[in-house]
Amino acid sequence: MKIVTWNINGIRTFKNGIKKILDSFDADIICVQETKVTRDLLDxxxxxxxxxxSYFSFSRGRSGYSGVATYCKDTATPFLAExxxxxxxANQGExxxxxxxxxxxxxxELLALDNEGRAVITQHHFIGKDGPQKLTVINVYCPRADPDKPERKQYKLQFYQLLQCRAEAILSSGSHVIVLGDVNTSHRPxxxxxxxxxxNFDDNPGRKWLDHFLFGTAEKTENGNTEDELTDISQKSTSGGKFVDSFRHFHPKRSNAFTCWSTITGARQTNYGTRIDYxxxxxxxxxxxxFGVDIxxxxxxxxxxxxWAQLSCNLRSSPKCPPLCTRHMPEFTGRQQKLSRFFVKVSEKERLSKVSEESLPGSQDSGEIRENLNPVVQGNSVAKKRPTCREKDANASKAKKSNQMKTEGNAKGSLLAFFKPKQTPSIPSTGNLSPKQTKSSEDSPGSESDVRSCPSDVQTETNLSLVTEMETENQDEVEGELTSIVKSKDCKKGPCTGFWKAVLHGPPQPPLCKSHNEPCVLRTVKKAGPNLGRQFFVCARPQGHASNPQARCNFFAWVDKGK
Incomplete structure (x- = not known):
């Protein structure tokens, strides 16, 4: 059996799904923390x-915050989940x-500790040396203590207290217990x-709790205690000391074995981090x-x-998933209507039948729908009535007139009407019609006789030439006005540009750090206090130990407000 824990810092970062990541571990149980997803956003x-x-716990107060999930292979399905x-x-009986x-x-306080979605518990069965046994896996994402928020320090200690109380109670019931995840405290130097x-490294309350929760196999062995003495210590402990840091059990003296690094300072490049995942x-x-644990x-x-940790036992799979499994969620089983259901494409026959039911009896629409749904059938083919030439002409003229009327109606009542080009004024002429008048006469009733009364196409061409000359003259005037406007803008551009450059001079020029002689990076103070919002320069290299020459040097300089 193989088990893996990983703080993924947002499950939605896996845009193509999480299956590829899960398969890469080749593990029976994968526990992830900081999913940053609420139930309504879970796809x-x-x-x-x-x-x-899978089994999820969501934050109930803040969106995109906290959250844990446990993925079990189908061959390692748990018998219970909470x-x-x-x-x-938890529901009764589950x-x-x-x-x-x-x-x-x-x-x-108890409800507040569970409302941030920080724990999922699964219970499995396996065959051990002593026969069938139970294994309970507690997947946790422990809170971080914000130095500026004393209430969060208290919240973190209460969570630790609750975690220990629950883990020891399950252990006392006869089940083996694994507590894994992001504990948010580095135990030893x-x-x-x-x-x-x-x-005050050793005085940190989180480290004191770990001292109480773990009896520290590796450290006591290095101090001279034997394995039997460690067993005695474990048995005599009545309020903690019943769990082992499995990584330190196998690697008691390995240094620089870190699991978390600051992404802002690029500390992963220099391995300047902490081990807070256990x-x-x-x-x-x-x-x-x-028989094996490593990072x-x-x-x-x-x-x-x-x-990851490797165990010699083989898990037995439950015949059915516990009720907490995501497969039982209504939104994934079809029992809850999704918004996409309202956008399902409806067949044409259903749509027409619905329209026919809603239309008035005896109306023209219902008659046409009935004809379309029940055509006259002759043999194996549908009989089609071909319209005559006169009917074709009448239908074409009707369609043309309706389209023109719709276009005019839409132009008058739509926003596009304000962007149409200005119409050319009609030219007064005795007995002649301008193109504008001719077009409007076509749209009006009884316009056929008016159009036919035009003597010849020569007059129309003459009118068109006059309109063209007027448009050319107007265009020249407009172009002249635009040219003068552009020139006036160009005249104003120079002084305005200089003014704004003087006011908004951009970021200051970065200085060179003294150790590496390289350009620094600009940072802004985001911590609440008197320097909030102030900018400063630091070395551009990633953060690291002071003894590492490739790491960031201690160059620091405030940005002068006047520059």
Missing amino acids: EKTAIVDGYN EGLTGLL AVGCYGVQVELSSE IDHCDPDDVD ILADHCLVKSAF MPEVEGSDHCPV
Whole structure:
């Protein structure tokens, strides 16, 4: 069995679907965090993936925020699945259960901890050395503590407390437990790119919680404790210390093994990051079933990299998916009407029958519809009545007149009428008709006799020549006016351009950093405070350790407001 965890930083970044990514891991269970998708934005190709069954938890307060999802191969379908850690989001009879004692948190606090979509729990069965056993996988995206928001620090510690309470309760029920995902805290100095730069590293509340949650196999072994002593410590622990950091179990001294880097500073190029993504499992499971754990920094597409673990057990697949599975969502099973349903193409026969029902009885439209739907059949062919020449001429003239009337009506009442060219004024002439008058006479009733009264085409050509001369003269006048306007604009262009250049002088010229003698990059302060919005220059190279000559130097310069 293989299990993978990865903070993907937005599931909608996989525009062609997530199946290709899932297949590349060749894993039985893939847990992803920070999906940044709400239920109304979840599309079918992401929710229903061929060969997998998926389980989502969505943020209920903010769109495009948080969210986790667990994808299981069809050969590893879980028997139970539950959203959240508190049990408040689970339906009766469908939950994993085992919630522990949560007396220290109020009902409002418990609901708030589950409303951000940070946990999905799946329970599986496998055959181990001691026969059939249960395995519960808790996929979590732990909150980040914003230094400027004290309430978020409290929220993070409450989430840690709830996570530990639930994991230990499930473990006490007889099931093995794996807690994996983005924990948002680097445990030891070896898990941080520059621990000396962090104030009070060991006093961080998140690290203290990890010390309590993990009994630290690797660290205690290096201090001289034997494997039996570690087992005793695990058994004596009554409030934590029951889980193992599986990566450090296999790689106790590997440094620079990071899983998260800042994309703003390009820190991944210099491997200047932290290890905050974990696969934590109970001590007995790690000892009996785990035989390989590692990180995958070569996999890009996010500011995190995946972590995988290989186990010697084989999962048994449930015959049916739990109710939480996305396959049971109404919007993906056809039980909920989608907006696209209202744009389905209706057949011509259905449309005509609907029109016939709505039309008035005995009307001309209904008669024509009945003729079209029930033509006279002669043998195996449909009899068609050919119109006579006189009927053709009458129909053509009717169609022409109706089109002309529609065109005039639309021109008068539409916006296009304001953009039509100005009509040429009619030329006064005795007994002659201008082209404008001739056209209008065609559109009016009884116009045939008026058109025929024109003596010959010579007069028409004469009138057309006069109109052409008038249009030419008007065009020359208009072109002269336009030329004068353009010249006046050109005259004003010079002073205006100089004025705006003096006011909007553009970004300042970047200076050269002293260490590399390279142009710096312009940054803006976005943190709330007295310098919010101020601009400054720093070295353009990616962020890295001070001892790395290829990393960013410590050049810094504020931008002078006057420049």
